[in-house]
Every structure is written in C-alpha cells, then in structure tokens.
Amino acid sequence: MPKTCEYFFAPQSPFAYLGHARFVALAKAHGARVELRPCDIGKVFSVTGGLPLAQRAPQRQAYRLAELKRWSSFLQLPLNLQPKYFPVPSDTAAKLIIACQLAHGTDTALALTGAIMQAVWVDEKNIADGDTLVGLACLMDLDGKQLLKSSETPSVQAEYERHTDAAIAAGVFGAPWFVVDGEGYWGQDRLDFVDRALTK
Numbered sequence: 001m002p003k004t005c006e007y008f009f010a011p012q013s014p015f016a017y018l019g020h021a022r023f024v025a026l027a028k029a030h031g032a033r034v035e036l037r038p039c040d041i042g043k044v045f046s047v048t049g050g051l052p053l054a055q056r057a058p059q060r061q062a063y064r065l066a067e068l069k070r071w072s073s074f075l076q077l078p079l080n081l082q083p084k085y086f087p088v089p090s091d092t093a094a095k096l097i098i099a100c101q102l103a104h105g106t107d108t109a110l111a112l113t114g115a116i117m118q119a120v121w122v123d124e125k126n127i128a129d130g131d132t133l134v135g136l137a138c139l140m141d142l143d144g145k146q147l148l149k150s151s152e153t154p155s156v157q158a159e160y161e162r163h164t165d166a167a168i169a170a171g172v173f174g175a176p177w178f179v180v181d182g183e184g185y186w187g188q189d190r191l192d193f194v195d196r197a198l199t200k
Contacts, residue, residue: 002031003198008098008167009113010041011085011093011127014079016176017117018071018190024110024180024192029146030198034106037163038094041175044164053087071188078122085126091160092151093127096137098120098159099151104142112140 011015027034035170045051053061065081072079093116101109115136119125130148137144141165150156170179178185180197 003180004033004034004035005198006035006037006166006170008037008039008163008170008172008175009178010090010175011038011097011113011116012088012090013041013117013175014068015071015174015188017079017121018068018075018077018192019176020110020114020117021077021080022075022188023176023194024114026195026198030195032198033046036101036106036109037096037166038090038097038113039164039167039172039175040094040160042070044167044172047168051175079085080121080124081114083120084124085128086120088120088126089128092130093133095151095154095156095160096133096147098156099140099147099153100137102155102156102159103147103150108140112137112142115140125133160182178187 007023009020024034040183042052053064056064068079068081097109097113100112102157107121116127116133116146119132119136120127125136127133134144167177170177171184172186174186176186178190178194179195180200183197184195185191185193
C-alpha cells in the first residue's frame with residue numbers, strides 16, 4: 001500500500017528549493033500521498049530555538065553559503081547565493097500554495113511551489129509581492145488573481161496556522177522536513193532516507 005509523506009517547508013528556503021524537484025519525483029515513483037504543509041518557519045524557529053539568518057553567528061552564515069554553493073554545483077541546479085529579494089516574508093506565498101491545493105489539488109500545488117522557489121533563488125523575484133505571485137500562477141494557466149483572493153480568506157489562514165501547529169507538534173525545527181510513518185527527516189540531504197522509508 002502506498003505511504004503518506006508529510007512535507008513541511010517554507011517557500012523561501014533555499015534548501016527546500018534544492019530538494020523540491022527530487023522529492024516530488026521520488027514521491028511520484030513510490031505512488032506516495034503527499035501532505036503538503038507550507039508553514040510559518042519564523043514561528044517554528046521561535047518555539048524550537050532557531051534564529052533568523054541575520055542573527056546567526058558569522059561562522060554559521062559562512063558555512064551556509066558554502067553548503068548552498070556545494071549542493072547547487074552537485075545537483076546542477078542554478079542558485080543565486082545572495083538573491084535580491086532575500087530574506088523575504090513568505091506568508092503570502094505559503095497561503096497562495098494552500099489556496100492552490102484546495103482549488104486544484106496537490107500535484108498542481110507542488111508545481112506552483114517549485115515555481116515560487118525558483119522565483120526567489122533563480123529569477124530574482126519578490127515572492128512577498130502579490131502581483132509577482134499572480135504572474136507565477138498565470139504562467140501555469142491558473143487564475144492567479146482568484147487564487148490570491150482565495151489565499152486571503154480566513155479558511156486559508158486557518159489552514160496555514162494548522163500546518164504550523166502540526167510542524168511544531170511533529171518536532172520540526174528546520175526546512176524542508178519530511179515525516180514518514182511518524183519519523184522525521186530534516187533537510188534535502190536526507191532524501192535518500194525518505195526514499196528508503198517510502199520503500200518499506
């Protein structure tokens with residue numbers, strides 16, 4: 001029987017961007033059901049002891065850049081190490097993804113997630129800007145204006161908060177984070193373990 005994988009992430013995470021396409025491919029290969037959970041990573045950090053990037057020690061900031069460069073080269077994925085619009089608030093983008101999932105299903109929402117992540121890390125776009133998000137959705141032949149409107153409703157806000165609460169309850173402290181059979185896996189570099197967990 002196909003398994004379920006909870007996928008916790010923040011749309012602005014570079015490591016989520018680096019792992020997104022690979023995760024989508026392996027979930028599809030296993031026929032796994034993906035529970036898409038964009039969440040408020042700032043709130044998660046505040047509960048779990050994480051720090052916003054600007055508040056981290058210089059050594060940690062430097063190593064993060066080295067890792068991003070290393071993984072970008074290894075995976076042959078383009079990535080601007082210091083994009084124009086980063087750090088960037090991601091609530092609006094996260095809620096657009098939720099609205100998309102509710103209206104069009106998980107597969108379409110996963111595709112939109114990938115487009116939003118690429119917008120930050122490759123295309124130098126501001127994903128906190130509503131018009132930018134509408135444009136990204138329209139490129140996928142979606143009604144971007146309607147999705148943005150839907151994303152501003154109380155029901156979508158409640159879903160966003162529910163995902164964030166679920167992340168905290170699951171022990172999430174970073175992104176991306178995957179949960180299979182109740183076991184958590186942090187980071188795009190743990191996808192081999194996710195692969196094996198979906199095989200069991």
